[in-house]
Amino acid sequence: MIKVEDLHKSFEDLEVLRGVNTTFEKGKTNLIIGQSGSGKTVFLKCLLGLFTPDEGTILYNGKAYQNFSKNEKRELSKQMGMVFQGGALFDSMTVEENVVFPLKMFTKMTKGEMKNRVEEVLDRVNLVDTNDKFPSEISGGMQKRVSIARAIVNKPNFLFCDEPNSGLDPRTASVIDNLIQEITHENDITTVINTHDMNSVFEIGENILYLENGLKAWEGNKDNIYKTDNQKLTDFVYASNLFQKVRVTQREGL
């Protein structure tokens, strides 16, 4: 579980996060949504430890990050898996080398054990016969799946995803969403997903945080997002005609 209390972050004169409070539950897919520039990526990078917050506290399993020793911070980063927007796969490595990388760096596994674990996770993300291919030789959807495999190979307690289905066709995007949700439930981990995709919101939004101008504007789940009267949230979620029709259908109980 990750608890965030009064999180502030500024860049020179620009105040990006202005006191965010929320809790990301374990075993749930927690989604952060909001318009471009609302502070989602900065928020995620604060959770990952890539940005240091100006004020506020982030508690990982009840312990504040500020109180972690250097070794504890290093241990915490080993418990984190991250799926970047563009995949962030290492270009010079094959799919197998990318996935085995965290194991090589942080475990004392034998080559055989590593090989088995890599096969296991690649199988889990439905990737076959791609082990020796380079990232440039596989499709965008496959790259995302390799990125997920690399993020989960070390059995992390926290999984972070930055727009995991951006640039993918709706079918592949749905596959990726469901895969992340299944992995979250199977391993009982805390998953935080930063997304713009409303399909993801309605498919896997077990806990949704809506950010606006660096503040929490709404929090709930995919079921009560239909019933909300928060005008700004509804303007954002139902921006497309298709989702407006979905909303009408849902409200009418059809």
Add this chain to the structure above:
Amino acid sequence: MFLFYFYQKFQKGLERMLSNYIKSIGQYFIMIYETFRRMTKTSELKRLILQELDDLIISSLGIVVFISFFIGAVIAIQTALNFSNPFVPKSLIGFAARQSIILEFAPTFVAIIMAGKVGSYITSSIGTMRVSEQIDALEVMGINSLNYLVFPKIIAMCMFPFVIAISMFVGIIGAYTASVYGGFLSSEQFLAGLQEDFIPFQVFYAFLKSFIFAIILATVPAFHGYYMKGGSLEVGHAATTSFVWTSVIIIFMNYFITQLLLS
């Protein structure tokens, strides 16, 4: 009134530029410090160092040998053509070629060539990793990305003096070939000139400065790649800027070391 306005604008611009330079110099030394902290796993470092040796040193040998041979030849021809006085011994062609190649051509000229070849490679490879979030991926995993990316390059570039030794050797072979087979002097005269007034300290000076250039060649381009901001266009800009700054620093350090050790 106008003059005062432009003076103020100029002053502010100058202040901003100076402050940016001072910040960059500070950031550069912090980068060097961070590079030697939180070392990457030894087995992985070994692999990375061998890979960098191949990318930075071995792959540069071809161009270094090619350029050294022909520049050595040109130095010998130019010297021969300028020694028209019959009282000047012809062996001086060998002597002048040796001095030019060992003192300046091999260490400095080759370092500038390497700034273009190796420097732009380092900047663009690290810059691309920055743009495509690969550096963030390393940091999230708890890896010191500076140590992982820059340290192996520094260690690999420590082999640069060997490249310079090869350049010196090939340069002298080029000078010998051009002057002897070009009919400017005999083989004995060239070899006599080559051995005339030889000062071993000058070779030490050449290797010392090539070692310092190697550190500059590994770290300055890495700095420009690591701290770059923007997209793929900016990677190109960073590679160009890195080449300019690496060359400027090498030329300045060349003057500084020469003043310190030879004057």
